[in-house]
Amino acid sequence: MSEHPISIESPRMREFGRVNWRGLWTLYQKEVRRFLNVYTQTLVAPVVTSLLFLAIFQLALGGGGRKVAGVDFSSFLVPGLIMMTMAQNAFANTSSSLVSAKVQGNIVDLLMPPLSPAEQALGLAGGGVTRGLMVGITVSLAMWVFVPYSLHAPLVSLYHAVMASLMLALLGVLGGIWAEKFDHIAAVTNFIITPFSFLSGTFYSIERLPPLGQTLAHLNPFFYMIDGFRYGFIGHSDTKVWLGMLVIAGVNLGLWLVVHWMLKTGYRLRS
Amino acid sequence: MGNVVPNPPAPREFGRLNALGCWSYFRRGLLRFWRVSWTSILGACVSSGLLLVVFMIAGREGSLAAGLSIAEFVAPGVILFASSMMAFEGGATLMLEDKIEGTIADVLMAPLSTGEMLVGMVLPPVFNAVATGLAVFGVTLIFTDFSFSAPLLSFAFLILNALFFALVGALVGLWADKWDHYGGAQAFLMLPLGFLSGAFFSLDALPQIGKVLVYLNPLFHSVDAARFGLTGYGQSSALIGAVVLISLSVLLTIVLWRLVHSGYKVRP
Numbered sequence: 001m002s003e004h005p006i007s008i009e010s011p012r013m014r015e016f017g018r019v020n021w022r023g024l025w026t027l028y029q030k031e032v033r034r035f036l037n038v039y040t041q042t043l044v045a046p047v048v049t050s051l052l053f054l055a056i057f058q059l060a061l062g063g064g065g066r067k068v069a070g071v072d073f074s075s076f077l078v079p080g081l082i083m084m085t086m087a088q089n090a091f092a093n094t095s096s097s098l099v100s101a102k103v104q105g106n107i108v109d110l111l112m113p114p115l116s117p118a119e120q121a122l123g124l125a126g127g128g129v130t131r132g133l134m135v136g137i138t139v140s141l142a143m144w145v146f147v148p149y150s151l152h153a154p155l156v157s158l159y160h161a162v163m164a165s166l167m168l169a170l171l172g173v174l175g176g177i178w179a180e181k182f183d184h185i186a187a188v189t190n191f192i193i194t195p196f197s198f199l200s201g202t203f204y205s206i207e208r209l210p211p212l213g214q215t216l217a218h219l220n221p222f223f224y225m226i227d228g229f230r231y232g233f234i235g236h237s238d239t240k241v242w243l244g245m246l247v248i249a250g251v252n253l254g255l256w257l258v259v260h261w262m263l264k265t266g267y268r269l270r271s
Numbered sequence: 272m273g274n275v276v277p278n279p280p281a282p283r284e285f286g287r288l289n290a291l292g293c294w295s296y297f298r299r300g301l302l303r304f305w306r307v308s309w310t311s312i313l314g315a316c317v318s319s320g321l322l323l324v325v326f327m328i329a330g331r332e333g334s335l336a337a338g339l340s341i342a343e344f345v346a347p348g349v350i351l352f353a354s355s356m357m358a359f360e361g362g363a364t365l366m367l368e369d370k371i372e373g374t375i376a377d378v379l380m381a382p383l384s385t386g387e388m389l390v391g392m393v394l395p396p397v398f399n400a401v402a403t404g405l406a407v408f409g410v411t412l413i414f415t416d417f418s419f420s421a422p423l424l425s426f427a428f429l430i431l432n433a434l435f436f437a438l439v440g441a442l443v444g445l446w447a448d449k450w451d452h453y454g455g456a457q458a459f460l461m462l463p464l465g466f467l468s469g470a471f472f473s474l475d476a477l478p479q480i481g482k483v484l485v486y487l488n489p490l491f492h493s494v495d496a497a498r499f500g501l502t503g504y505g506q507s508s509a510l511i512g513a514v515v516l517i518s519l520s521v522l523l524t525i526v527l528w529r530l531v532h533s534g535y536k537v538r539p
Contacts, residue, residue, distance in 0.1 A: 045458035052466040059472035060345075061330040183310050190314035198321040204329040264455055 024119045031127020032156050033095055050085045069205045069236045074147045077232040080202035081137050090132030090168035091193055095123050095185050098176025111235045117263035128169025136161050147232055157232025163248045164225035170255040177262050196222045207237050221251045293387040300365050312403050315353045319407045322458030323349050323414055336473040339504055342415035347498035348470025351432055354404035355490055358433040359461050361396025362440020363453050375537055385532040393437045400433035417501040425500030431516045432493035438523040445536055470494045474506050489519055
């Protein structure tokens, strides 16, 4: 026993302003490192899958110089496949991050730090958007080797790439908060995300659909992001470009508000 | 009162075949799949149905081969593709889950011979894959009419194909140390085998070298034979297909038997 008690200064609380930049940056980095750590599955595998899709559709339906929307079938297919892959990966990143954190119990690492709901949402979604864009760039480069393309309006494509990744990342946060185990998120992927991304004009122009199908397609936000992204490549779109940009911005705003509300109230996260 | 000394339980006796043990191991695998069958089999049905619909819309006016409609041509491919993926996934996850969670000890400690272990490792995924194939077949019936020239032949190839891919899965599950390895095998082995198999396009669309490569793919033979059984159109012969699949399955069984017998990756 020491006669002179040593005074230990209690650690001071870290101070920060209106935004906890360091906390936000840390969460974002954690989300990015999580998928970079298994890059064969998160970056390379999507490239292989999308190239295989390109191959089978080109081999099955692209014969005889077939044209869709005024361009070769393969040129039509490329932007659709890039967008589909980006969307699926952005969704997978946020949803799997939240569900595995819940299952393993390290969700407290997200809930305990002094992060506001907006910072939490931004950090999570930022990771999803980063994965979506990184996958998008890799897939674009890989496809260019097989189907050289030029860009008609790169900024329109960039806008849609970012906004679509954000939309799916936010949907993934939403799904991840709702789901209690991996089965639930697999069900959301199988029964919602895959059907929407398959049936939204990735593989065909919606002019081919019956009138009812066309009406339904126009109610589907996935249709606008694929259509707008493709416009940036081939200069043809099934609907007005500015309308698509507005719709997807509106959807993102709505999703942001829902996610923010969920994180704020602790829906399915805090007891 | 003296101490009660319980008699140690007498070891259960069985003859040359530990039928109860073998059955228990088999049932354990099957129950594990059926716990999640709602999402896995229904999920396979949804994605297969979507793939078929996408082909039908995108290629509305076309025909892929010999007067078959797109749906008739692609449907058998979709069925066998989904079933193969399920067989592989089942074979691999059954083993890998046991290894990672440590429950492999339950299997190693049980008085099971190598052959009995193989039954429990391979047959549950075969069952699951055949069930998936039949479910997806049900979905394809919504979109197309088959002529059913030899349905039993298709069914036989569904089973053979499931057996082959369950063996591949079991080997991958035995070899893999973590989920990452399994993911790699799925992305770089199974998906290329699955997609480049003539399940979705006709061999005629390929250059000569491509034809040869696809011909070496076992899935091509099962898809082709199943398509012949359902529609009467085939690009190769079912006899060659049967020889290829049976001999490859026998080969893989021998390899798996030797690995399990030697305790590869599972016994210290």
